[in-house]
Amino acid sequence: MKDSHTIWILATLLGSLGLWLMLPRGGRRGRLAGAALAVVALGLAASQTPRLGTWTAEGIFAALALVTVVAAAAAVTCRNPVYCAIWFGLTLLGTAGLFLLVGAQFLAAATVVVYAGAILVTFLFVLMLAQPEGKAAYDRASWEAMLSAVTGVVLIGVLSITVGGALTAPPPEAAPSAAAVQAGVLRPQHVAALGTELFGRHLIAIQIAGTLLLTALVGAAVIIAQGKNTKTDSINSKELKTDEE
Amino acid sequence: MPAELALLHNLLLVGAALFGVGLVGFLCRRNLIVMFLAAEMMLQGVSVSLAAWSRYRNDFGGQVLVIFIIAVAACEAAVALALVTALFRRRGDLDVAVWDRLREANQPPFTEAPLPEQPGAAGESWPTLPPAGVAPAVPDEKVDYRRYV
């Protein structure tokens, strides 16, 4: 137990140092070293996680988790914002894979459709229109890189230790049997069951979410319309538009 | 440790990592859109944890919550992107530092630290064409009348 805590603390230290080195700080120096340190930290953390049982499950999980976390770190540390968005897209794909792993097919597809298909592409649009060449001074500098790296990684360390303690020390409750899971969240008619759940128990919440979406749509339209140059408007409308037959 | 519990444990760790990395990005990046991406990443971390709990508890509740998270994230993206576009129109810059006038009265103003020159950025070696799209000098009476059609 003591051993495990030492390793976690070491991983946290190395991880925050690595992340700090990788974050944009003006120059290019230390990025590779930072990446190496972060990988070591990741390995140390991985050595402290419980095994999943079979090799296939272990391998698939490890690959997906690695893609997710590495892409997340790259998304945060890349200089070019377009690359940030692409790495975040890879994070999303990794997350979708993890959702598939726990049997949440609908979530996996919905995440890709909504996040990758709509949100991220509109981000890319705004990015490309705003700074098509993708080079800006403020992307090469960070606010308080050291402080935020330490904060974030220490948070991860604390969460990990807490999760480990809470899940191992007293078994929180009996894990469900494989057969029960097969009949439950992994059942073949997964979407139908999820739909029944959504539109049965959570009907009011669905309605509220729909209203929220509509409100957001209207709000976005209003915000965009207000920023518009009014002079441009007048040109498009009456003053200059007199068609001559 | 049984396999289901181990899966939950590992997924919670991944969720925590996503949340933490997203937090770092939100705290330290200066590009408005990258900050926003980092915030979405934190939401993803929470979603992973919720889906893991849903599997462990053998209950669809967690997945339903993730669906709501996705819906809220879509709303948030729409509004925030509209805001970012509006802000960009005002200042022509995606940097959050240009909005430092919104700081509290007792906070120091933002001062830009000089950045070292990026190697390779200046001496680009490929031949570059003159920029297209620059308006030629035309007399006023010949101005392109369909610019705003």
Add this chain to the structure above:
Amino acid sequence: MHPQDDRIRWIKSPKLGVAGRSYLPLFVQGLTTTLRHLLGRKLTVESPEERHEIPDPLIYRGVHRLNRDAQGRIKCVACFLCATACPAHCIDIVAAESPWPDREKYPQSFTIDELRCIFCGMCEEACPVDAIELTSLYDLSGKSREEMIFDKEKLLSVYDQTKDAEPMRSARA
């Protein structure tokens, strides 16, 4: 042109009725046009096997030839009128004293760069003795630039090849 220019005629797009705005008639019109052509006769000439049919070979402007007279001699008198008329400067003539009594000069060499030629037919018009003519051979090709510079022998051989199908201008009625 300035948009306020009075010489510009602005054409308004036609006003469509409800039928037109429902797109259905236009939609069907487009489809029938394509379908008609899809099933219709094809105009392609499958080139090496089928030959393009030239309506009147006598006025077609293809590869040049140098005509022979009744005794089989070259008809050209090396007057340089064709080379002078040629807008592309593709004709090169070296004149020499004629070995025959009926003319003063004859071309010792006569070359036409077929790659420079624009097949305008000016040489044919300029020739006082109808020695140079354009035939209806249109598919000339070669493997090198040198090969495409036709000399006297080559041009005479073109005459031998085409004399039956296309009689000389002076021999025509």
Add this chain to the structure above:
Amino acid sequence: MLSTLIVALIKIVLALAGLMTAAAYLVLVERRFAAWVQDRRGPNRVGVPLTRIRLFGLGQPIADGVKFIFKAEFTPGHVDKLMFFVAPLTIFIAAAAVFAVIPFGSVLPQDFLPAGWGVSEPIRLVAAPGIDVGMIYVFAVGSIAVYGVVLGGWASNNKYSFLGGLRSGAQLISYELPLGLGILGVVLWTGSLRLDAIIARQAVGGAWNCVLQPLGFLIFAVAACAEATRLPFDLPETEQELVGGYHTEYSGIKLMMYLVAEFLHMITASFLIVILFLGGWHFWGITGSGEAVTWPVALLRVAVLLAKVLGVILFFMLARWSWPRFRFDQLMALGWKVLIPLGLVNVVVVAAWAEFGPALAARWGISDPLGLGLAGGAALLLCWLVVAASDPTRVDNSPRRRVVTPDQDVEEIFN
């Protein structure tokens, strides 16, 4: 377990090989078709090399492929190297991955395999039969394809490519909405997102969805055409304005990836139209409708499905030469002002019929599908009339003349 894996592998290999061949030969078909429409004959020369055997030009796709692969692949100096490479790969993989859930037949009886192989149930002719979210998976993978286009345009570092990428990004995102709304009615009527379940529902009912929900069919067909960027909607590449759109800078095998992906998109769109609205493998009287099949019927179903798909593809190719291209503002207006509201109408009609229809149908003494078909037809007619009357896509694009006096400062007015 192992036999399942082997069967799955065989299916994947078959599907991929079939797709690639189909894409290659569809290029030939498209070229021949275009030639015929223009009163030409098209490529009919390339047959067996070094002989005079021509085979109606069947060697052309192979020659094209060889040309693309061995052509010098030029990477301009100003591009973003990594993204320039990743973009065509993304779109190609996305275009091929869609076919994991698309059935290319119904089932094969398992009796041709020895009993010891452990295949105990009929083999479903889908590469990944267990995916319950079928339709949403198609959408998810389709939305990944947008990245290939947008990134390709951005990485090329060229104004025309960039404009092409942005245009097609906007187009693909906009038309995903009517696409989804068109499908929603079908999903409501079927009660499942699985494509084979959707076919089975049409086969059992005997009425295809294009009759039951004509409005949804129309919306879906138009939106699918736009998603595949086929000609009335091929604004991303408009040669006349954008040179070649997002793949202007590409050459060699990367360009081939883009072109093949484009054809795969068209094949996907045709498969989806056939499966969702044209009855899939079902044809009255010859294919039956049940789950258990004999060998001839199983093969017949595959043939019927593929024939229908080919028909839709040929229609796309004909459409290419029949109607002029939209302007970009017309395209956007069509998507947002026409297709999306009509899609909502379709969903409301189908949902209302699912709720109140059976009772109404029983009272009027007609069958349930007939009632839905009547309601859908009425909705289509009404919507079409309303659209034609209000003409929402019309933009007054006639030239404006300035009414300012000449001495007024023009810059002041325009800025």
